[in-house]
Amino acid sequence: MSMVKGVDVASYQSTTYSTTGLDFVIVKATQSTNYINPKMTAQADRARRAGLVVGYYHFLVKGRPKEQAAYFVTHAGERAGDILACDWETNTDGTYATNAEKDTFIKEVKRLRPQCRVVLYCNRSFWTTRDTTSYAGDGLWIADPNRSAGSPNVEHPWTFHQYSISGGIDRNVGNFPNRAALKKWADGAADAPPSRPAPSTPSTGGATVALTAQQVHDAVWKLDQIAAPDTSPTRDTNPNWQAQSWLKDTGNTVRALRVELGAVKAQAQANGKALSAALERIDALTATVAHLAAGRGSEGQS
Missing domain, CATH: 1.20.5 (Single alpha-helices involved in coiled-coils or other helix-helix interfaces)
Structure with a gap:
């Protein structure tokens, strides 16, 4: 199955990263309610000049999820069709947002930015041991570096898979056959394809089919x-x-x-x-x- 390719970047990556072979870039925008990536605009502009689909992510910390959502949308890009993401993982101080705070943040961002797709980023451990609602907004962006690109070890349908780090940059694939399909989804004009399409069912002449x-x-x-x-x-x-x-x-x-x-x-x-x-x-x-x-x-x- 063909998939689109992308990277995610933050302040510790260059503003002149290579866009060769990429279809999308997701840039860190904010964290908590007191941090803005100083390279955000330059990193996003580089992707736009290359004609790529652009996204922004917010590193969610424990506490005040609605205030963090407002801070995120205030500072992230304003364009319809930009993908917005909630980065749910452990902070450097060892704390992390609760499952309820994760859900509240995503729903508030969707309310504030109804023209944008909002997805959840987390690693497989968070998804399988800390998530209790299976809520990921418009799609799950799963980090699973132990599996090959496009084959994360989760049962839930996924939209993006962060599968490795190469050249100091996180590498991702998206569950779309081409950039046009990704852009159509990001613009809200289409649903994401299922991550594991079911095979066509052959005729059985009325016999029971085992699923x-x-x-x-x-x-x-x-x-x-x-x-x-x-x-x-x-x-x-x-x-x-x-x-x-x-x-x-x-x-x-x-x-x-x-x-x-x-x-x-x-x-x-x-x-x-x-x-x-x-x-x-x-x-x-x-x-x-x-x-x-x-x-x-x-x-x-x-």
Whole structure:
């Protein structure tokens, strides 16, 4: 499958990076609410002069996600069709934004910049161990340097894959057949193609066709934008809750209930043992009282 190629750059990269063979460039714009990449404009202009699709990313830190979103859109490029990204990873001080803060930031950027695609960047560890909602805005930009370009080890459909660092610059591929298709998506005129297209299904003459787990997952993913189930925990705040996200939350709830049930059972067993010991003590005391009463009765007869 053909894919477009791109890089992402920040202040520690040159403003004269090579654009040869590239289709897109994503430039670091801001971080927190007090940092702007001093090379941002020059780095973005170099990509525009080469006719590439341009994007900007914000390094999200812990706390005040809406304020960070406003800061980002205030300083990032103003052009419709520019891709905006939330960079969700560990800060140099060891802290990181919560899953809820990540979701809030992306939704606020989408509200402030409805003319732009907004995606989530994170590494595979964050996606598989810290994400709890499967929410990535308009697409997932996954960092997985342990896999070849275009084959990140995630089940969720991906839009961009950061797969290596070469020449001091992060290398990426996009899940689009050509630059025109990427630009059409960035302009909001088309959906991104599925990251793992299902093979055509041959005629079976009515026989049962076995589906792989990946095909089932992809089919569920295509239900995006359906009405949320009545039991969806975020129905009030996200009426377009994705089906697999709801299932993921349901699974998390079941696991939490099992843990709680185990604790209740353990407490019940402890209470049962305490009750048995108390009953045995009562029986012993009752026997002692009966013995003493019998002794006093014998004294009265003598």
